Amino acid sequence: MSEKRSLRYGIFGAMMRSIPFFGRDPLVAADQVTDRALVAVIAILTFLAALTASAAQLTAATAMRWQVMMASEVTVQLKPQAGRSIDADIVRASDILRGTGGITSVKVLRREESAKLLEPWLGSASSIESLPIPRLITVQIDTRQPPDLTSVGKMLSDAVPGASLDDHRTWTKRLGHLSDLFLTASFGALLLVVMTTGLTIVFATRGAMAGNREIIEVLHFIGADDRYIAGQFQSHFAVLGVRGGLLGGGAAFLLVLALKLSMMFPDGLPFSGISEMPILDWQTVFVTFGVIMLVGIVAGLASRITVYRTIGMLA
Amino acid sequence: MSEKRSLRYGIFGAMMRSIPFFGRDPLVAADQVTDRALVAVIAILTFLAALTASAAQLTAATAMRWQVMMASEVTVQLKPQAGRSIDADIVRASDILRGTGGITSVKVLRREESAKLLEPWLGSASSIESLPIPRLITVQIDTRQPPDLTSVGKMLSDAVPGASLDDHRTWTKRLGHLSDLFLTASFGALLLVVMTTGLTIVFATRGAMAGNREIIEVLHFIGADDRYIAGQFQSHFAVLGVRGGLLGGGAAFLLVLALKLSMMFPDGLPFSGISEMPILDWQTVFVTFGVIMLVGIVAGLASRITVYRTIGMLA
Amino acid sequence: MANQLSCCNGIEISFDPHHALTTLKKVEGSLQAFPYRSVGELVRFENVGLRYGVGAETLTDVSFSIEPQSFQFLTGASGTGKTTLLRLIMQALKPTRGTVVLFGQDTSLLEKDGLTALRRRMGIVFQDFRLLDHLTTYENVALPLKVQGRDEVTYRAEVTELLNWVGLGELIHAKPPILSGGEKQRASIARALVAQPELLLADEPTGNVDPSLARRLLRLFVEMNRSGTAILIATHDLGLMDQIDGARRLVLADRRLYVEASDV
Amino acid sequence: MANQLSCCNGIEISFDPHHALTTLKKVEGSLQAFPYRSVGELVRFENVGLRYGVGAETLTDVSFSIEPQSFQFLTGASGTGKTTLLRLIMQALKPTRGTVVLFGQDTSLLEKDGLTALRRRMGIVFQDFRLLDHLTTYENVALPLKVQGRDEVTYRAEVTELLNWVGLGELIHAKPPILSGGEKQRASIARALVAQPELLLADEPTGNVDPSLARRLLRLFVEMNRSGTAILIATHDLGLMDQIDGARRLVLADRRLYVEASDV
Numbered sequence A, B: 001m002s003e004k005r006s007l008r009y010g011i012f013g014a015m016m017r018s019i020p021f022f023g024r025d026p027l028v029a030a031d032q033v034t035d036r037a038l039v040a041v042i043a044i045l046t047f048l049a050a051l052t053a054s055a056a057q058l059t060a061a062t063a064m065r066w067q068v069m070m071a072s073e074v075t076v077q078l079k080p081q082a083g084r085s086i087d088a089d090i091v092r093a094s095d096i097l098r099g100t101g102g103i104t105s106v107k108v109l110r111r112e113e114s115a116k117l118l119e120p121w122l123g124s125a126s127s128i129e130s131l132p133i134p135r136l137i138t139v140q141i142d143t144r145q146p147p148d149l150t151s152v153g154k155m156l157s158d159a160v161p162g163a164s165l166d167d168h169r170t171w172t173k174r175l176g177h178l179s180d181l182f183l184t185a186s187f188g189a190l191l192l193v194v195m196t197t198g199l200t201i202v203f204a205t206r207g208a209m210a211g212n213r214e215i216i217e218v219l220h221f222i223g224a225d226d227r228y229i230a231g232q233f234q235s236h237f238a239v240l241g242v243r244g245g246l247l248g249g250g251a252a253f254l255l256v257l258a259l260k261l262s263m264m265f266p267d268g269l270p271f272s273g274i275s276e277m278p279i280l281d282w283q284t285v286f287v288t289f290g291v292i293m294l295v296g297i298v299a300g301l302a303s304r305i306t307v308y309r310t311i312g313m314l315a
Numbered sequence C, D: 001m002a003n004q005l006s007c008c009n010g011i012e013i014s015f016d017p018h019h020a021l022t023t024l025k026k027v028e029g030s031l032q033a034f035p036y037r038s039v040g041e042l043v044r045f046e047n048v049g050l051r052y053g054v055g056a057e058t059l060t061d062v063s064f065s066i067e068p069q070s071f072q073f074l075t076g077a078s079g080t081g082k083t084t085l086l087r088l089i090m091q092a093l094k095p096t097r098g099t100v101v102l103f104g105q106d107t108s109l110l111e112k113d114g115l116t117a118l119r120r121r122m123g124i125v126f127q128d129f130r131l132l133d134h135l136t137t138y139e140n141v142a143l144p145l146k147v148q149g150r151d152e153v154t155y156r157a158e159v160t161e162l163l164n165w166v167g168l169g170e171l172i173h174a175k176p177p178i179l180s181g182g183e184k185q186r187a188s189i190a191r192a193l194v195a196q197p198e199l200l201l202a203d204e205p206t207g208n209v210d211p212s213l214a215r216r217l218l219r220l221f222v223e224m225n226r227s228g229t230a231i232l233i234a235t236h237d238l239g240l241m242d243q244i245d246g247a248r249r250l251v252l253a254d255r256r257l258y259v260e261a262s263d264v
């Protein structure tokens, strides 16, 4: 007893007291069971929230990469036309492209390269020799000042019959749709989970205050004011919320790192694009700790507001 | 008072009493706030669990459909060979196929049909006329007793140079991998959520019993046995769990229906395969209510076990 | 309130808690305990010692017994262990040494089911009442019968009558938090008596009521005693003890129990 | 226990709860209330009526006042409204009609902060003690000083001394659930006195202690009264009231308050 008591005096005691919930005697009976339940529930909720947010961030990042890749490259296809020299057409088309502003490089694929791309559908090289293979030109675009692709396409097909420009628009759109959908769903899930966290804190705080109703009453009669009593509860649940948030968020962070690491290996999971990202980038950290902070802030606010509203009701 | 009291007598009263938590006087003080919090938390957990399970089921079903589709159909491709009549080759190949056991139908695509499939790569029909288009034969396989595709492929390429058999194996594998991954993740999430539910119930039950410790003590002194006291708690939390489960699961069910409905429309989301499924099939119902039942069972067990263990400790 | 006072002014009320055994009559001045016959002791302590935690013993070498239908007071200064002794009898505590025999059974060998059976033969008035706050007075008092699985129709009238007798007739549907101190105390006495136990343990049962009401409650105990219940009342109230002729006094002092012979 | 008993046998203990004002001396037989001077009333009730819920009024037309440094008993049968009257003074209840003036302030106009300030001038002994179960006896008793923001070093010795006086010196670190009934009561008395309030409200403060300890506690009240505290004790105990000469008696009966002139 006396050793424990001595903690409260001296420099060490003062230090301890300056840390919330250390060396302070709580006037409020903390219910161990409920506290642990609260931390567990909030940890799991934060875990789910952080995973969702990370997945959303990864999806968004991947989708963006793809979109940038797609937007920075267009393909021009020249179909062999009866009665025309495809090689002349290629020269003409690439000249037009080189003369257009906003295009950084024009690369003509050799016949074999084009054939290679068609191989899955037309069979292996040996039999393809005789076919009038369509030829491809890949065009790098300056994404800062891109050319008007529609007019470029028109120009090309006017000048060279059989030339067509594929700007991957359909794919870009489709991908954009998908990632938007996923982002919306993730955001909804995140919102739901954070709301649940807030709700859980509100209920826990109210429950604790209802359970401590008589103590609050006695404290009032003894001459304690609302601020004093509120102080006994307020930080308690905020701290529990933050603790749960850190636990769950930390676990999620580690899991995300582990998953990313597993994708590094050749036998890994079939997500192209993701595996090219760094394992530990500031976005992952930012997203995870953003979620943890969000949970902490929601927990703090929920507990503070609830404490003041409930004290008013109990008095 | 007297009206409320009259509920307990007569046929109606007896009926009410036979339903758990209706017309029974609980000896245990139920904490409204905690109860509502518990229902809310479990509802949200079940909601997430049911959504996860539904997504997993949809994925699995879609993947299976695709796999079945892929496994039940193989494609034979005949590349035009210099100096050979492709039409004769087609007849020869289809004769071989028809003569093989385990093949239910052999369909030769007409030239235009084959060309149509190549259109995205080779351009529209007008320019394709002149090309020696590879021809396709689609082969339906009896999935109950499938032929040995490797030897069929060998036989074909031996008999008809330029013929090759594509059994979509790479795609099937890849798809299988992806859906397995997703199923594992979903199953993990489901497990986590159900565990959380159980944990929440355990904590809530223990909290309530700790809060009612004095009541339990008094009941013991008054001559109540453990069975009687346990009965006061046990079903209470099981019922709360089931209620939360029904709420959350029901919401998830409606959301899944709404999502599926939204995919019906042409502007809908780009999931081919899903949109072909019926809106309300027994699987969706089964999965959702499976999750609800799982939650209910976990809640019941968690509360029952906790009650008996805690009574032992309190006595 | 007027009603409650008036019911203490000596009006005859007949009260039938169980099988129409008891009729309370106005007994002025000299209440008398039922002279007991020895038909096997209800409680026997043999050299019982009790130590809370690690300190000195709170009770040392306590030996005594309670006969069926006997009437005794337990007294001693505050903190001498009256409540502790009662808790040893009601099996809320196990003795650190010595033997406690209850209804002929050695309690150290008792199983859980056996314990419940024994407890149903005792009625307890706690010093701090221990009513269940969320149940009405009626439900609180009826609780011992209810937990035995009895149907409400079989005991409703009895419970109501008993509540009337202790002056809580108007507060049947009130819950403990709104009862006055004395009202709570009376409800807890009614709860202890309602099942007509063989042994009644009452801890300071009149600390919160006025002297005339205390007399009235004492009369209830005497009537219960006449109808066959052994009574043990822990109290500080000398006036109360003087009202019963022929009651034994158990006195706790210096951790030991001194039994004064009953003056019958 | 022996220690607690011995401290009631008239040994002189000096107790300095706040500023070394009080020295308790052995006063045999005739304790005497401090003759009060009128320096503005602490409490004034004017035609106060109180109705709980929708029933009849529990208190009707209650008018009285409490002077500084006065000493009075409040008595009446169980359920007549003693606790209710105290709760009106301590602002746990608002009167249904009439005016309650506290320390010169009309309480119907009181803001929340003003209420806290008033409550710090009162000490309350609750009939059901209301100690905080998770704090030690010491912490419970020190609570009124702690919530006022005082540093523990300034009151530690005082609190310990007060606890010794009420016979809880050995139970400083014990928590209420393991205290006996009388020990809880004494702790709650110590808590009410520790901040040397101007007004002490005590509800049945000796219901759970033996007569000699009751006398000792009464002496404490008298000394507090001498050092400037007005005392209002609600009790059923006629013996207790007879021990103080010059104490006023407020009697509740039939919902009304009758003030007996003090016999000084």
Ligand SMILES: Nc1ncnc2c1ncn2[C@@H]1O[C@H](COP(=O)(O)OP(=O)(O)OP(=O)(O)O)[C@@H](O)[C@H]1O
Residues within 6 Å of the ligand: C052, C053, C058, C076, C077, C078, C079, C080, C081, C082, C083, C084, C085, C127, D171, D174, D177, D178, D179, D180, D181, D182, D183, D208, D209
């Ligand atoms: N659970 C416990 N742990 C430790 N000490 C205890 C416990 N319960 C009681 N005590 C101590 O044992 C002593 C006897 O307590 P008990 O309640 O039996 O006294 P009592 O005679 O009933 O007193 P009172 O008349 O004040 O009710 C007291 O000093 C008390 O502090």
Ligand SMILES: Nc1ncnc2c1ncn2[C@@H]1O[C@H](COP(=O)(O)OP(=O)(O)OP(=O)(O)O)[C@@H](O)[C@H]1O
Residues within 6 Å of the ligand: C001, C171, C177, C178, C179, C180, C181, C182, C183, C208, C209, D052, D053, D058, D076, D077, D078, D079, D080, D081, D082, D083, D084, D085, D127
């Ligand atoms: N909150 C409440 N609601 C309704 N009725 C109440 C409430 N509190 C007390 N009463 C009733 O008011 C009456 C007076 O109660 P009070 O506690 O003031 O009595 P008391 O004089 O202190 O009695 P005792 O001596 O038994 O403690 C009682 O009949 C009680 O049932």
Ligand SMILES: [Mg+2]
Residues within 6 Å of the ligand: C082, C083, C084, C127, C203, D180, D181, D182
């Ligand atoms: Mg006791």
Ligand SMILES: [Mg+2]
Residues within 6 Å of the ligand: C180, C181, C182, D082, D083, D084, D127, D203
């Ligand atoms: Mg009272």
